Amino acid sequence: MRHLPGFRLVLCAALLATVAGCGPDSDQNSSPTAPVRLYGSDGNMLNGVGALVKNQPRLLDGMKGTAPLIRLTEDFRRRLNNIDPNLHDLAYAGESYDAVVIAALATQLARTTDPEVVKNYIVGVTNFGQPCTAVAECLNLAREGKDLQYVGVTVKTGLSEIGEPSTTTYGTMHFDTNNKINDVLTEYVGAGAPGTASAQPGPAPAKPSTKPTGAPLIIGDLTSHSGGNSESNPPIYAGARLAIKEINDAEGVLEKPVQWLNGDDKTDIEKAKAQLKAHISAGAQIVLGPTTSRVTAGVMEQITSSKVIAISPSATSAQLSTVVDDGRFFRTAPSDVLQGKALADVILRDGTKRISIIAMKGAYGEGLQINVRDELIKAGVPSSAIQTLNYDAPSDDAVAINVSEQVKSIKGFAPDGVLVIGLDESAQVLTQLATAGVDPRKTPAPKAD
Structure with missing residues (x-):
């Protein structure tokens, strides 16, 4: 690389x-x-x-x-393919997987689903502590009340203090004569700096003896299954589903399986607001998405006023780095x-x-x-x-x-x-x-x- x-x-x-x-x-x-x-x-x-x-x-x-794109391992590709054998693109699959895993680990370390508490653990989960990569391994560390550093599929060097990747990899891609991406020609180029990762450790993990509260963890889907960004959504959805499966195969979070609420922001601000409201009414503490920067900016006030956490796997606008979010918005995709x-x-x-x-x-x-x-x-x-x-x-x-x-x-x-x-x-x-x-x-x- x-x-x-x-x-x-x-x-x-x-x-x-x-x-x-x-x-x-x-x-x-x-x-x-x-x-x-x-x-x-x-x-x-x-x-x-x-x-x-x-x-x-x-x-x-x-x-x-170009697009944020890491050279995915054959093992991760195989696991994704088991979720959706018909995937034609892989962009943001890793970012989506990492977003869900980070949410789960932060909740387990906090031993509560209360967004007001969990939001303080999200950045710290990717910095300091004992490095781990596999979901089961990381969840076991969290259950034992140990500091951990999740080294993910795409989040390799930790999130910054404002909750976005400190480093990333871009793929330089080429279309071929069939109007398809030629994967053989894809180049991978590193960007960012590890030194921009947060230097502030997160709060101490809750003691294992602490009784979990608020379970189950409920994550609402606020990605674009329809509308103007729908062509990019299949790998995002597959990455999230894979993460949910592997988390629950590893005995879930706070002693219960993580619940996933299907949803669709329809690449539209007003429809995203309606979907977010429905997720909150159904008990979601965290939402995955939105997937576009325009929709993300458009629902930010609702996210903060509703006191939920949003983690976007693909909203990349540089403007989101300075948005007023009350510490409730994070992203696993890098700034533009x-x-x-x-x-x-x-x-x-x-x-x-x-x-x-x-x-x-x-x-x-x-x-x-x-x-x-x-x-x-x-x-x-x-x-x-x-x-x-x-x-x-x-x-x-x-x-x-x-x-x-x-x-x-x-x-x-x-x-x-x-x-x-x-x-x-x-x-x-x-x-x-x-x-x-x-x-x-x-x-x-x-x-x-």
Whole structure:
């Protein structure tokens, strides 16, 4: 596993004036009909999105992008496959698994399901103490009242003081001629710093003699089984189900099986609020989700006022790092500050000279767009060679969107690279770009340096 090559950003800045492959030449525009390179982010670098453009053969061939993605062990893949043999993607499966396990361990250490107490244990469960990896091993340590450090599938070096990963790994992924991710070409790049993990130990574990209160632990599902983010949800759901199974196979939490409440935030703020209310009424102390940053920000006030705990496996907006959450929101997915650097590096390595970044409106799309743009500028790319546009994304990907004005603007800008930041609706954006002639299939795409 190699580390994030951030030095390349500096190198490109230093050589920009002399090396054609590092950055754009602001004095030269490509022809509007020249082939373009396509780029994506974690919300659309999915086989599910590729399936949505099945009427556009080879449209995504060569498209590159990034997503939080660790090299999963064969053992974990096998266990996931036993839960869902039909998985086509694995993004955020590990993050979802870790979120549920961390919730269970924090509850066992606290010996209560009271969210007011459990929230104080969540960060500490991943820092200090005796390292452990297997669910049964970690639960036994917690039952014995011992400090432990859960080293998870994706949470390897502990959560930070604000409850998000201190380090992560990004996958640089490539679509092939069948509009599918080619796993053979996936590169894994480390990001973050172990030193950002919390330096504050959590509260001492409750003594084993302490009588458990509030059992059973009830976790509500607040992920996107439908709506505009549904294509990314199967691995998230599989990871959560695997964690619940393995926790309960290891005798559960507080002497009882953990209960799972099915649910769906439908990638919509108001529907997520209704689902959260139903979970709380059913006794949930913790919810897994929401899965998108926009929905997460939209329900945060309800999370804090209801005094539950929310752990998102996939909400990545940098804005969530500073949200007012009363210490009740955590995530096992990294901030997009890190993904912005990774995506910028992919673009720079290709020698893309002129880039259009079109992103869905909201915390995720606009936030990551700004992060990528800033990283490119830091590397010496002229701001005049970076175009940014936004569009309204529906909560339901079946609803047609019209980005004709944005596409017209992109065509006039004549980029040799287009980055699309969105969710399932990205398929519509890519199709409309191709229809207007911003299409990598026009001529053979230029090779990366």
